[in-house]
Amino acid sequence: MAGAIIENMSTKKLVIVGVILLLFQAFAFMVGGLIAPSPTTAVHYLATKCVDKVKKPQQTKWFMPWGEKKCVNIQSFDEAMAKGIEANNIVFAVHIPLPNKEMSPWFQFMLVILQFDIAFKMYNQIADGALVHIDVGLAYRDDMNSEWTEMAHSLEQRKLSCNFTATKSHENEGRHYECDLLPFMEVGSVAHKYYLLNIRLPVNERKKINVGIGEIKDIRLVGIHQNGGFTKVWFAMKTVLTPSILIIMIWYWRRITLMSRPPVLLEKVILALGISMTFINIPVEWFSVGFNWTWMLLFGDIRQGIFYSMLLSFWIIFCGEHLMDQTERNRFSIYWKQVGPIVFGSFCLFIFDMCERGVQLKNPFYSIWASDIGTELAMAFIIVAGICACLYFLFLCFMVFQVFRNISGKRMSLPAMTKARQLHYEGLIFRFKFLMLVTLACAALTVIFFIISQVNEGHWHWGEHTVQVNSAFFTGIYGMWNLYVFAIMFLYAPSHKHYGDEQSSGQCITGDAGVNIGEDMQLTTTITHVDGPTEIYKMIGKEAQE
Template sequence: MAGAIIENMSTKKLVIVGVILLLFQVLSFLVGGLFAPSPTTAIHYVATKCVDVRKHNQQSKWFMPWGPHQCEKIRDFSEAMAMRIQANDIVFAVHIPLPNKEMSPWFQFMLVILQFDIAFNLNNQIAEDGAMVTIDVGLAYRDDILSEWTEIAHSRELRKLSCNFTAPKKPENEGRHYDCDLMPFLELGSVAHKYYLVNIRLPVNERKRVNVGIGEIKDIQLVGIHQNGGFTKVWFAMKTFLTPSILIIMVWYWRRITLMTRPPVLLEKMIFALGISMTFINIPVEWFSVGFNWTWMLLFGDIRQGIFYTMLLSFWIIFCGEHMMDQAERNRFAVYWKQVGPIVFGSFCLFIFDMCERGVQLKNPFYSIWASDVGTELAMAFIIVAGICACLYFLFLCFMVFQVFRNISGKRSSLPAMSRARRLHYEGLIFRFKFLMLVTLACAAMTVIFFIISQVNEGHWHWDEHTVQVNSAFFTGIYGMWNLYVFAIMFLYAPSHKRYGDEQSNGKSSVVRRYPRKRPSASRSTASKRRSR
């Protein structure tokens, strides 16, 4: 019998392939759970208050909080008032990383969150309508402790204070601190240097209402988040191992397609396109980021992941649609435009949203779409809508799988009229397709869960809630699941080598049409079975 490997492979061999893929799936979870550390590390910093004794050309000097050339420091603002030091002459300095530590390109990215420590003062309260803080900030780097600092970026940013004072605003509660939300501050797409220095000024101009009504700021705290080097090495090794495996099966699959006398059908083209998108996301170009300062790697990674998501979600729709054997039209991409169109449009919207933040951060790492009310509302709306759309997509996919099951079950009514051997053969095919559909549904559920969690995890500082801890095992397990699923689909739906019959020559592969419309004669059926053996 001509057809795909899933139709012609013996049950024993199919079980062996399934067990091997299952073992690799378990291994992908174990790699992250046993060998890789947690994906990210958060380090807490408290800014040092330095005094700028220079009155001219202030931007030419960087203020170090410690070390041989450390700045002149004060402990608090009361000391500054006693020394008649103005607020404009105070610089908050933070050295990243902590003393006797070094940053590494293996950290891949650096995200810095800012929080103000503001004390309650009856004569200097935070404005009720929400105060805006003007931050004059500079970022510099160096690769050894003796060289001069080199500026990366300098910007003047606005951040909205969102603070809550739980106690009554009475004189006896003066000195107690507000509960202030975290603020987005800095994001770098690569960590190419060993040392970074952040200098923050809070300029005050009462006439222009700059930094007026922001309360009595005591300290500035930063939280630096970067990817763990150990996790990066495990992740790179996994990508390096999986890239040739998917590339080889993809070349093998397309070679089998081209050996047929008919052109490839829609499902076969979609499977090949899925393999290309998986290879694109697999290629470990991140290795180059270890030696080069490629700040665009975060944006490039988002684009690659977006292309794969679009291809995978579209494939599942067409995969289920092509298995509906009573559907009037098949093997035409235009039939699925109503289902695939919203997927492409949603992916394009997410791309525009990503470009609005990470695209701008390529020039100004202090920019954040979360900094303004409009940007925050827009970002929150995108995350919520994306989560709702992902859930609706999964429900629609479940409905399509249910239709496929109902369609296949309806075909079973014709099985008793067949011979025993032929009936057992088609019952085996029905079981295989149902099992594959359930596996597809499970992969879709895990993908949707991973997408929602990754979106919430990326914006968890802005939600001001506890983060869902996404551990290394989940990352490597889902990534391994994608690769194994694509590998299995290309292997099982490749044309069988046993025979390329007339059905393929006419462009009516059994991948698309599972059951013959006309019962073959007994002699022809017997001869066909002998050839397939």
């Protein structure tokens, strides 16, 4: 009967495979660090205060902050008061991008953050729980001489969270509050060259609209989009990695189907892991360059969620099917207690994503964090997902502990065997432990990537070269998971080495001379035997007694 490649491959060949994978891993980091630019770019905008002299609510005129058709603008609200211009006739206009530049589909998405510059006034302070009502419109065009076409329009509310660090007195009037950044807009594709935002802050004292929000001086926006150069490198990586994973997956399953027995649970889970990796690899993003697919961000989140859910489930089943003295195995139903929290947590995150980016497909200005109810709902989903993640971690730690304790117990029987047999089993035990440590290292690198991406400034200077740290981790972590899945499918595919029929039964057979003719039976993988390694443990104990 055929064992797994990891069981039958010589140490020399295994080291060669490991070195090759390590070189590819280093190359994946270098692609992002030395070739790709920073993943994203942030551009700061200051809104221009345009004057709308027409008071018709059905007016569809768009106000340009600069250019040949620029609006009539004012520099400050003091000027507006001097000219008798009401707050309802002021439109904050922002053109994206800045003059003499244009947007590109390679930017992939556009995220806009809002910040108010609010001055402190004794007679006009910010009230507790103040809400800003925003009447905002988004338009686009692809030619500087064409008319603007409305893309979205919405009436939004944003809760102010401002702090005045100085003493609230007449002496400090005019100093600005320190206000938190507010989520404002997110568009899932950048299909047009030019975008225009017109923002109004309507005032209605009778309805308490925009009352108690302080004296707003300016509106600042921060536009964030993916760098076109990074997008091209990212697409190239996905295009190269897709066929590699697809080919190894087909090769792996072909070897499984050539065996005389049906596939066991671990084999099916490894195939499912390969399918999920292929699903996340397929570079459908190429189409987003030519089509206005605003759902690509949501689709990317779903693909990533499916892969990580499959990966977490794989680790549980991988530990459970290896070196665990349990009476039942090779059935998915026995892992429902461990896999259940993974599925439930992933479902909660999916609902959260649909409540945010799903709604943004219709209204790019929507944010689940804009209201107290939305914030509580979002936090509830995140907390539930976090609890499920903690439960998963405890289950996984317990199973890994059981695996290693089991290994230690079985190694006590090895000194009673022949030297050759000891070396054989020691090698198998070492390979399994090494694979588990590699798995933990991959998970640790993923966590480190998340932390560095949040706190690092983005690049290091190394001599004359600039290393883009965030880009290196993006491409490196993505390449790492591809290499990990590739290695799992390759090492756990059935080997081309076969054994006799009397050995394929999974029993230890002893000849007349007392020589065990089943000494080549494998130890660490259940894919060699449907009954799992429990029977092999019994065999080791019997050999030790003999």
